Amino acid sequence: xxxxxxxxxxxxxxxxxxxxxxxxxxxxxxxxxxxxxxxxxxxxxxxxxxxxxxxxxxxxxxxxxxxxxxxxxxxxxxxxxxxxxxxxxxxxxxxxxxxxxxxxxxxxxxxxxxxxxxxxxxxxxxxxxxxxxxxxxxxxxxxxxxxxxxxxxxxxxxxxxxxxxxxxxxxxxxxxxxxxxxxxxxxxxxxxxxxxxxxxxxxxxxxxxxxxxxxxxxxxxxx
Numbered sequence: 001x002x003x004x005x006x007x008x009x010x011x012x013x014x015x016x017x018x019x020x021x022x023x024x025x026x027x028x029x030x031x032x033x034x035x036x037x038x039x040x041x042x043x044x045x046x047x048x049x050x051x052x053x054x055x056x057x058x059x060x061x062x063x064x065x066x067x068x069x070x071x072x073x074x075x076x077x078x079x080x081x082x083x084x085x086x087x088x089x090x091x092x093x094x095x096x097x098x099x100x101x102x103x104x105x106x107x108x109x110x111x112x113x114x115x116x117x118x119x120x121x122x123x124x125x126x127x128x129x130x131x132x133x134x135x136x137x138x139x140x141x142x143x144x145x146x147x148x149x150x151x152x153x154x155x156x157x158x159x160x161x162x163x164x165x166x167x168x169x170x171x172x173x174x175x176x177x178x179x180x181x182x183x184x185x186x187x188x189x190x191x192x193x194x195x196x197x198x199x200x201x202x203x204x205x206x207x208x209x210x211x212x213x214x215x216x217x218x219x220x221x222x223x
Contacts, residue, residue: 012046016054019044024063024074025159027132033074035064085158086208092155093139093204094197097184100145101193108145109188115141116185123178131174138181142200173210180206 010018020040023029035055041048055072058064065075104112119134136159143152180203187196 011050012044013050013053013057016040016044016046016050017057020054020058021063024058026136027129029074031074031076034070035072035074082211083208086204086211089155089158090201090204090208092151092158093142094201096143096146096148096151096155097187097200098193098197099148099151100142101188101191101196103147104145104188108141112138112141112145112188113185116181119181120178123174128174131177135177176206176210177203 020029020035029035037048037051037055040051044051055064059066059072062075062077064072067073100108115134115138119131119138122130122134140156140159143155146152180199183199184196184203187193187199
């Protein structure tokens with residue numbers, strides 16, 4: 001995955017924070033992944049100090065935590081937190097979709113369609129990690145197109161503070177998600193805000209249902 005371009009005025013710790021947050025958000029860094037300061041410093045071309053500061057901030061957001069004998073790892077969250085986050089997404093994302101369809105520019109619509117087509121191509125090719133990255137990009141593009149700074153902040157936070165781990169290797173969920181994205185995009189193409197909101201509600205609900213069995217077996221960790 002190519003990391004997002006960052007403004008040159010950002011400090012090195014802000015750059016490290018942004019890159020690591022995006023990698024966790026997209027699923028590139030999976031739950032339990034060990035974050036090694038020296039390795040990250042070499043990769044990002046900076047000293048260990050800004051990496052440590054970025055990890056401290058990620059730990060404050062509970063995106064990572066410290067484990068004995070392993071160090072800092074990407075956190076797994078509890079079933080209770082997952083349920084709370086999905087409940088908020090089911091309330092906010094249909095609204096974001098409705099507003100996006102009403103307000104999006106032609107350029108935003110074209111960008112969303114491109115992301116969607118790449119998502120479908122990744123699904124057909126069985127590229128699970130690429131699907132996860134494009135899924136994140138697709139949802140975030142919808143939030144941006146909604147044209148509400150406050151709504152974008154709220155919905156974006158749900159992705160920033162929770163590492164999404166949809167198992168794109170499960171064939172049925174992959175096929176279902178592709179179909180659900182298609183239905184949202186059909187509403188975008190038709191300019192139908194209500195149909196888009198309804199399709200997004202169904203999509204988020206299906207994602208919540210698919211996560212429950214996996215989390216039921218998970219060991220309790222960071223809330």
